[in-house]
Amino acid sequence: MSVHVVGVGSTAFGRFEEASVRTLTTRAVAEALADASCPVGAVEAAFFANATGGALDGQHCVAGEIALESAGLHGVPVVNVENACASGATALHMAYAYVEAGLAGVVLVAGVEKMTASSRSDLFGWLRGSTDVRLFDDPSFTPGDLGALAAPAGVTEAPAATKSVFMDVYAGFARAHMKEFGTTQEQIAAVAAKNHQHSTLNPRAHFRRPFTVDEVLAAQTVTWPLTVPMCAPVSDGAAAVLVCSDEALVRFDRHRAVAVLASVLASGGHRGSARDEHVQRRAARAAYEKAGVSPADVSVAEVHDATSIGELLETEHLGLVEMGSGGWAATRGETALGGRIPVNPSGGLISKGHPIGATGVGQVHEIVCQLRGEAGARQVAGARIGLAQNSGGLVCGEDAACGVTVLGRTGR
């Protein structure tokens, strides 16, 4: 059994104060259905990714049923799935499982987040509630435990009350990488500058404003070595993906279909023989094995750059660049459009935007557009195999959840 993507849709990501979860969902779903020439009545099940609706909007439960009812979907099984910032990849993974199980032939995945101008905004409460709370309830813990966290003399960091605790965590990862591999702040800035440049080619991106490496470095420090343009913004947006079984594929345009070669989900924490393998490496290894491809086969990737150090680490864990060389790869332009392995051609989370539940679904939207040759000015020439990597939450100092999706043209 194979699972195929036959339709994708996405709103722009950005600050849409007047939009609601319902209106954003409706737009993305309508676009995915139109893209597949699929009537809404043909959808047999749906998986819905939304993470902050309880904290920010008071919609604690059944958000999927409610939002999708607005989009015209009624009666079929709807499951609300959540894995913090990896909710999108998780919803896709569930849709993949549902089709593989033979429980439905045509399944919708929708991811959405409405984060700005929320009626009951508790963003910091939400952020804290996306982690292993022991870490932050433990009075003996300081973010310094995650790395050599002292900022250089003269650097003024943003006050803790104004930033996500995840920024401290990522900063800790960055300092550890700098210490171990000699990675520099300039290299992390190069990753950011690349993605901001990419986003200028993406009409759906939140920012679309280029930054030079110097501009990234000169911006306000969040937690050293991370500056504001290295960190994902708070965005609104929705994305949708329609998948189908081999059997149902006859109803769709096979020539525009993209096969899900692998959909893997893994959680953080360690045990047994996997003790020393990072969750992202484990997920990637399983995905490559399932897809029957190697990192060298990947033409284009969308990875979870909630901060630019995230992308740097992820490209290493995914085997797209060598361990420790993520910073050098960025400065050499290897991961830029036109480079050896373009990463985040969409602009990534830092510049395309990061509407939590939509993020992982939006990554798949971008890869599908790339594989179809429909990515316009940011098209990766000859893209044949694409990869999306989506991480969320924090447990035991690792991603609570990490989803890796490998996609390839069905008709290739």
Place this chain on the structure above:
Amino acid sequence: MSVHVVGVGSTAFGRFEEASVRTLTTRAVAEALADASCPVGAVEAAFFANATGGALDGQHCVAGEIALESAGLHGVPVVNVENACASGATALHMAYAYVEAGLAGVVLVAGVEKMTASSRSDLFGWLRGSTDVRLFDDPSFTPGDLGALAAPAGVTEAPAATKSVFMDVYAGFARAHMKEFGTTQEQIAAVAAKNHQHSTLNPRAHFRRPFTVDEVLAAQTVTWPLTVPMCAPVSDGAAAVLVCSDEALVRFDRHRAVAVLASVLASGGHRGSARDEHVQRRAARAAYEKAGVSPADVSVAEVHDATSIGELLETEHLGLVEMGSGGWAATRGETALGGRIPVNPSGGLISKGHPIGATGVGQVHEIVCQLRGEAGARQVAGARIGLAQNSGGLVCGEDAACGVTVLGRTGR
């Protein structure tokens, strides 16, 4: 491919102020693993049902990864699923799909809720956020739209601020049923008295206190015709179920295994040819068809009596009693232990308790115990086929989600 339940575990349900989501989860999971003689390291994936952790405890995301890490589970895919009060059945449905898809051989389902003495209790916010908010944000809507809602003269209802909006909704359903079929308040009270009697035989039940029909009727009115003993309490608790594939079954005791003959999930709302069929009827019909059984084959059922009128309606929709005769069936003792079709031998939600995410998983725990002949004083003699029905949320005046599970002895 078949899916088998090879282990079940459950805490008692009740008011456990010192317990946390983690400690409750750990207890239920440990019991399910011990019941299956399964080491935690053999679990390949987990589905976690929890609905109020964001609203009541500030744990908005990745609660499953965090709670299960405490229970010793690390690294494997963990998915947090939510469908309000049907979260438990939904998590089981996902585990069923995952095994059917061949993505894992041994999968854990855990459902948990910690509702009393929460650190940031917003129970009414949660309840409102489990519904189609348009209904309650619409100034033209009054609960009276759901039925002929005027209480008889002389009846004092509990103030709106002290009760869940779901009680008004269920009361509306009750009044409509009374009007259409001549059902009486005494009959609804008979359902409640039966379940409270059943719970006296269940060491895991929240209440374990018998009520006569007269005592149920004499209790405080919540929303007429519902009195306090007809309504589910706020409970803490956790339940866990371990399922496996045919292939993995050789590792377990086949003689204690119970097959999942059907696991069906449906959502409310109407469309096309299904316009006139209630979501519970649609889900039941699909489940019976999949399981290859008829309502007459069912030996024992656990159904979602968030209120006693809920059980009355559900037994009708499930075809366990004739449409309109639910009240008469209860007063004749047909649905009591020793009757034609015992319903809620555990005590049901109103007396065993209703810790949201645990409820649907706990229903399966009870049915598995019944089918194994391990239900002690509340054993249904010769139970061969069992059914669990779990509803959650409200969209367009119907259950947002309804899960129906049909179980039968694997070795039968």
